[in-house]
Each structure stands twice: as structure tokens, then as C-alpha cells.
Amino acid sequence: xxxxxxxxxxxxxxxxxxxxxxxxxxxxxxxxxxxxxxxxxxxxxxxxxxxxxxxxxxxxxxxxxxxxxxxxxxxxxxxxxxxxxxxxxxxxxxxxxxxxxxxxxxxxxxxxxxxxxxxxxxxxxxxxxxxxxxxxxxxxxxxxxxxxxxxxxxxxxxxxxxxxxxxxxxxxxxxxxxxxxxxxxxxxxxxxxxxxxxxxxxxxxxxxxxxxxxxxxxxxxxxxxxxxxxxxxxxxxxxxxxxxxxxxxxxxxxxxxxxxxxxxxxxxxxxxxxxxxxxxxxxxxxxxxxxxxxxxxxxxxxxxxxxxxxxxx
Amino acid sequence: xxxxxxxxxxxxxxxxxxxxxxxxxxxxxxxxxxxxxxxxxxxxxxxxxxxxxxxxxxxxxxxxxxxxxxxxxxxxxxxxxxxxxxxxxxxxxxxxxxxxxxxxxxxxxxxxxxxxxxxxxxxxxxxxxxxxxxxxxxxxxxxxxxxxxxxxxxxxxxxxxxxxxxxxxxxxxxxxxxxxxxxxxxxxxxxxxxxxxxxxxxxxxxxxxxxxxxxxxxxxxxxxxxxxxxxxxxxxxxxxxxxxxxxxxxxxxxxxxxxxxxxxxxxxxxxxxxxxxxxxxxxxxxxxxxxxxxxx
Numbered sequence: 304x305x306x307x308x309x310x311x312x313x314x315x316x317x318x319x320x321x322x323x324x325x326x327x328x329x330x331x332x333x334x335x336x337x338x339x340x341x342x343x344x345x346x347x348x349x350x351x352x353x354x355x356x357x358x359x360x361x362x363x364x365x366x367x368x369x370x371x372x373x374x375x376x377x378x379x380x381x382x383x384x385x386x387x388x389x390x391x392x393x394x395x396x397x398x399x400x401x402x403x404x405x406x407x408x409x410x411x412x413x414x415x416x417x418x419x420x421x422x423x424x425x426x427x428x429x430x431x432x433x434x435x436x437x438x439x440x441x442x443x444x445x446x447x448x449x450x451x452x453x454x455x456x457x458x459x460x461x462x463x464x465x466x467x468x469x470x471x472x473x474x475x476x477x478x479x480x481x482x483x484x485x486x487x488x489x490x491x492x493x494x495x496x497x498x499x500x501x502x503x504x505x506x507x508x509x510x511x512x513x514x515x516x517x518x519x520x521x522x523x524x525x526x527x528x529x530x531x532x533x534x535x536x537x538x539x540x541x542x543x544x545x546x547x548x549x550x551x552x553x554x555x556x557x558x559x560x561x562x563x564x565x566x567x568x569x570x571x572x573x574x575x576x577x578x579x580x581x582x583x584x585x586x587x588x589x590x591x592x593x594x595x596x597x598x599x600x601x602x603x604x605x606x607x608x609x610x611x612x613x614x615x616x
Numbered sequence: 617x618x619x620x621x622x623x624x625x626x627x628x629x630x631x632x633x634x635x636x637x638x639x640x641x642x643x644x645x646x647x648x649x650x651x652x653x654x655x656x657x658x659x660x661x662x663x664x665x666x667x668x669x670x671x672x673x674x675x676x677x678x679x680x681x682x683x684x685x686x687x688x689x690x691x692x693x694x695x696x697x698x699x700x701x702x703x704x705x706x707x708x709x710x711x712x713x714x715x716x717x718x719x720x721x722x723x724x725x726x727x728x729x730x731x732x733x734x735x736x737x738x739x740x741x742x743x744x745x746x747x748x749x750x751x752x753x754x755x756x757x758x759x760x761x762x763x764x765x766x767x768x769x770x771x772x773x774x775x776x777x778x779x780x781x782x783x784x785x786x787x788x789x790x791x792x793x794x795x796x797x798x799x800x801x802x803x804x805x806x807x808x809x810x811x812x813x814x815x816x817x818x819x820x821x822x823x824x825x826x827x828x829x830x831x832x833x834x835x836x837x838x839x840x841x842x843x844x845x846x847x848x849x850x851x852x853x854x855x856x857x858x859x860x861x862x863x864x865x866x867x868x869x870x871x872x873x874x875x876x877x878x879x880x881x882x883x884x885x886x887x888x889x890x891x892x893x894x895x896x897x898x899x900x901x902x903x904x905x906x907x908x909x910x911x912x
Contacts, residue, residue, distance in 0.1 A: 444892020
């Protein structure tokens with residue numbers, strides 16, 4: 304167990320380090336002088352030199368890299384040049400809505416996806432299964448932002464159940480302001496959950512212990528919903544952790560649709576203003592979130608399933 | 617064909633496998649599902665390619681007498697807030713989007729397959745390096761990484777054309793590598809070594825054709841993902857710059873008049889959904905075929 308954990312942890316550290324390298328070089332790949340681009344054509348050479356010095360861009364590249372790594376590890380992401388305040392501070396202000404949206408979206412995808420997957424697996428290729436397959440094919444093909452707009456049109460503008468833009472905190476505020484975007488996010492993921500969980504359930508249903516449960520005369524819903532589902536939950540966990548990147552990408556756009564002041568809308572602002580420092584920090588954060596989520600899911604899986612930790616050599 | 621090459625073919629048990637795959641991927645072997653999917657895609661591609669011929673109006677033709685008119689026979693998808701015909705704009709946008717999607721899907725594919733094949737074939741430190749690079753690329757959420765690249769290159773179609781392939785090859789590299797690990801142990805690959813073929817020939821002529829199928833099937837799914845990504849980027853204002861339209865930017869324009877003119881945002885989105893369904897059906901149909909082939 305311990306060796307598995309250490310190996311897994313080491314891999315995560317390596318990938319995190321690669322993320323640091325990749326984001327570091329981002330700013331150096333900008334064609335031309337990034338400082339000149341940000342400050343605009345009328346900046347004096349002195350002003351440009353000052354900003355370059357402030358950003359350590361005038362030092363040797365290895366020193367710059369070392370400074371970048373050590374600052375980042377201390378939680379210091381530098382100062383966003385267009386907003387004039389520390390990047391770390393801006394990130395903490397805006398992380399709440401995004402985290403709430405992702406969490407809520409995941410929850411909805413499970414609440415929608417798991418029951419549908421069970422229904423579909425109860426009678427494979429029956430009419431319910433086929434209807435669910437058609438529905439998931441449709442939602443999978445829908446762009447999240449378009450689905451969000453349609454939900455906003457129906458439930459926001461026509462029916463007036465939810466506001467179509469803005470964000471407020473607290474459970475009540477989240478339920479009111481984030482339900483539509485989370486639904487748009489969750490429906491896309493639910494399609495993936497249904498498909499993967501259904502095929503995993505069908506596979507588990509071939510095993511002998513399911514045969515045993517059936518021969519004891521248990522009802523089919525109980526066999527599938529309890530005995531088979533328990534063994535497929537691991538897959539569901541993996542699906543969620545694999546798709547965290549998809550969720551993050553989805554929030555970037557949905558925050559724009561619903562005018563939510565989160566990290567996604569911050570990223571779009573940063574690109575528009577060409578604030579490379581901010582783009583760099585956001586890309587690093589998003590990458591780190593994915594790496595840590597998959598690490599967490601692998602560790603949980605290792606605790607729950609001895610085959611993983613023993614089979615992992 | 618020289619004698620050696622003629623000798624080279626028969627011992628490879630993969631030759632019939634490849635042959636069977638070839639036959640299965642011919643039009644006759646396709647399942648009904650795949651045929652319907654291919655039909656839908658064909659109609660959309662034709663509509664996009666022939667946009668200048670089909671479109672009843674110019675894509676940027678303003679008409680202030682018919683602002684926000686509802687869908688009708690003269691304006692199939694209605695008009696937007698400056699009286700532009702949404703149907704014509706959608707056709708032109710489809711043309712742009714499909715061209716970009718084909719580019720950003722099929723340019724990274726051969727690159728990724730080659731990198732993955734080489735890494736999987738040789739293994740060792742080369743494989744370790746390639747795997748860490750692909751792990752890193754895949755660790756970034758796709759959308760965020762592409763937006764970051766666009767931040768560097770600058771918004772517009774150029775940014776998308778550079779940004780997506782820079783990221784997307786990694787997925788194919790990972791897929792091809794894991795397939796290669798299986799393929800390289802097959803008897804016909806061992807035969808290439810026994811016959812003294814160069815590594816280059818073994819990889820390019822004998823292994824890669826066997827990796828291509830799963831990568832091509834995956835690419836139908838990837839096209840949907842890329843089309844949705846393009847639409848999202850255009851919606852965010854990072855795609856084609858106005859007045860030229862992409863499907864995503866038409867939808868973004870329609871958002872401001874969503875309540876008074878639902879059609880501007882809704883109908884171009886439906887075109888995206890139809891494309892996605894077509895590609896999904898095609899992909900599912902093709903991979904079912906592979907499963908059946910694999911069971912033999």
C-alpha cells in the first residue's frame with residue numbers, strides 16, 4: 304500500500320513540476336515583447352524597462368525559472384499588471400463561485416446520471432435504454448453554453464424561476480443563481496456518467512455473485528441498484544476525476560453566459576487585457592486542480608479496492 | 617513487389633487482420649447507425665461547402681426593414697438585430713467552422729500517432745519522456761490550455777488553428793502509444809525483427825496501419841469535441857473576428873435579444889447539435905464494427 308502511494312505521489316509531483324515548466328515558458332513564447340504588448344505602443348523605453356525589471360524578465364532565464372518556482376511554491380503568483388493587485392489575492396476572491404459551480408454541477412450529474420444508468424442497465428436494449436441512449440447522444444452533442452442559454456430562456460426569462468445572471472453566496476444564493484449553469488454543466492457530464500456506468504453495470508451483472516443474488520430471489524432492481532452498483536461506483540469516481548478538466552473548461556464558458564464572477568470569467572478578462580501573468584497563474588491552477596483531483600481519486604480507490612494497490616506493483 | 621517483400625507479407629498473421637479491417641471499413645460493411653451518421657455529416661458538409669451557392673442572402677447583408685423577423689419562408693431562421701439573415705450567416709459560419717474543425721482534428725492526428733508509435737515501440741527513457749509530456753498536456757483542462765495559447769498568439773482564427781493542434785496531438789500520442797504496446801508483441805511485429813526490417817519500416821509500414829483504426833474512430837468523437845470547443849471560443853469572442861461569423865459568435869450575438877428573438881441564438885445551436893449527433897452515430901457505428909471484428 305505504502306509503496307503504491309509513494310509511487311503515485313511521485314508521479315503527481317513530476318507532472319506538477321512539468322506544469323510549472325510549461326506555464327513558465329508560456330510567457331516566453333509570446334511573439335515579440337510581452338511587456339510592450341501589455342503597455343501598448345506609446346510606452347516609453349524607461350517604463351518598459353521598469354516593468355521588465357519588476358517581473359524579473361531582465362535576469363538570466365535559469366534565475367527567472369528558479370524565482371518563478373520558488374515564488375509559486377510560497378504561494379506568491381506575482382502582481383497582475385492590469386489590475387494592480389497581487390494575483391493570489393484576486394484568485395482567492397474569485398475561486399468561490401467557480402468551486403461552487405463545479406461541485407454543484409458534479410452533484411447534479413450524479414443525481415441525474417446514476418438513476419438513468421440503473422434504469423438503462425435493468426433492461427439493456429429495451430425501449431427505456433434506447434430512449435436514454437438517444438437523450439445522452441443529444442446532450443453530449445450540445446455545446447454547454449448553448450444549453451445554458453436555452454435553460455436561461457426557458458426557466459429564467461419565460462418562467463421566471465431563476466435569475467439569468469449574477470451570483471450570490473450562501474446555500475440559498477447558490478441554489479438560486481447557480482442552478483441553471485450547474486444544470487447546463489451537469490447534463491453534459493451526466494451523458495458520460497450514464498454511458499460509462501451503464502456498460503460497467505452490464506459487465507458486473509455477468510459476475511457469479513450477481514447470479515447468486517438473483518438465485519436467492521432478490522428483485523432485479525435490488526440486484527442492479529444495490530449489489531451491482533456498489534461495484535460500479537469505483538468507475539463513477541474515475542469518470543468524475545477524469546472529467547474534472549471538462550468541468551473546468553465548461554465553467555469558463557458558463558460563467559460568461561451567466562455573468563458569474565469566478566475564475567473562468569477572470570481568465571477571459573485576462574486574455575482580453577493580455578495580462579499574461581494572470582493567464583499563467585490560472586493555467587497553472589487549472590492544471591494543478593486536475594492533477595490533484597486524479598491523485599485524490601486514485602488514493603481513495605487504493606483504499607477501497609485492494610486490487611489497485613496490489614496490482615499496481 | 618520484390619521477392620523479399622512478397623516473402624515478407626505471408627508470415628505476418630496481421631495481414632489478414634488488416635485486410636478484414638479494410639473490408640469492414642468499406643461503405644458496405646457499415647452498420648445502419650454509421651450510415652445515418654455519415655449521411656448527416658455529408659449533408660452538413662455539402663451545405664457548408666456550397667454556402668455561397670445556397671445562401672439566399674449575403675452573410676453580412678444588412679436589412680433594416682426586416683429587423684428581428686421571426687423564421688418564415690423568406691428567412692428560414694429569421695433575422696438578427698441588424699436584419700441579417702440568420703440562415704445565410706449560419707451556412708457561412710458552418711463553412712468556416714467545418715474547415716477549421718477538419719484542420720484542427722486531422723493535422724495533430726498523424727503527428728500524435730507517430731510520436732506515440734515511436735515511444736511505444738522503443739519504450740525506455742524515450743517513452744518515459746514522451747509520456748510525461750503527454751501527461752502534462754492532458755493534465756491541463758483542454759479549454760484552458762487552448763485559451764492560454766490563444767492569449768499568446770492573439771485571438772482570431774489563427775490563434776485557434778495554432779492553439780488546438782499544439783494541445784490535441786497529445787491525446788493521439790497517448791492512444792497510439794498504448795495500442796503500440798499491444799501491437800509490438802504481436803507475432804507479425806516480431807517477424808519484422810526476425811526478417812531484419814529496419815525499425816523505421818517496421819513502425820511505419822507494419823505497426824502504424826494497425827494503430828490508425830482506433831485513432832480514426834476516436835477522431836470522430838474528437839471532431840465533436842473540437843467543434844464544441846470552437847463554438848465556445850467563438851462565443852467568448854476568441855474566434856473569427858466580426859463581421860465574419862462562426863456559429864458560436866452568432867449565438868453570442870443572439871444572447872442580447874434572447875427574449876424578443878429566440879431564433880438567433882437557438883437555431884445555429886441546433887445545427888451544432890445535429891452535427892454532434894451525426895458524428896456520434898458514425899463513431900458508435902464504427903466502433904461497434906471493431907468490437908465485432910475483435911471477437912472473431
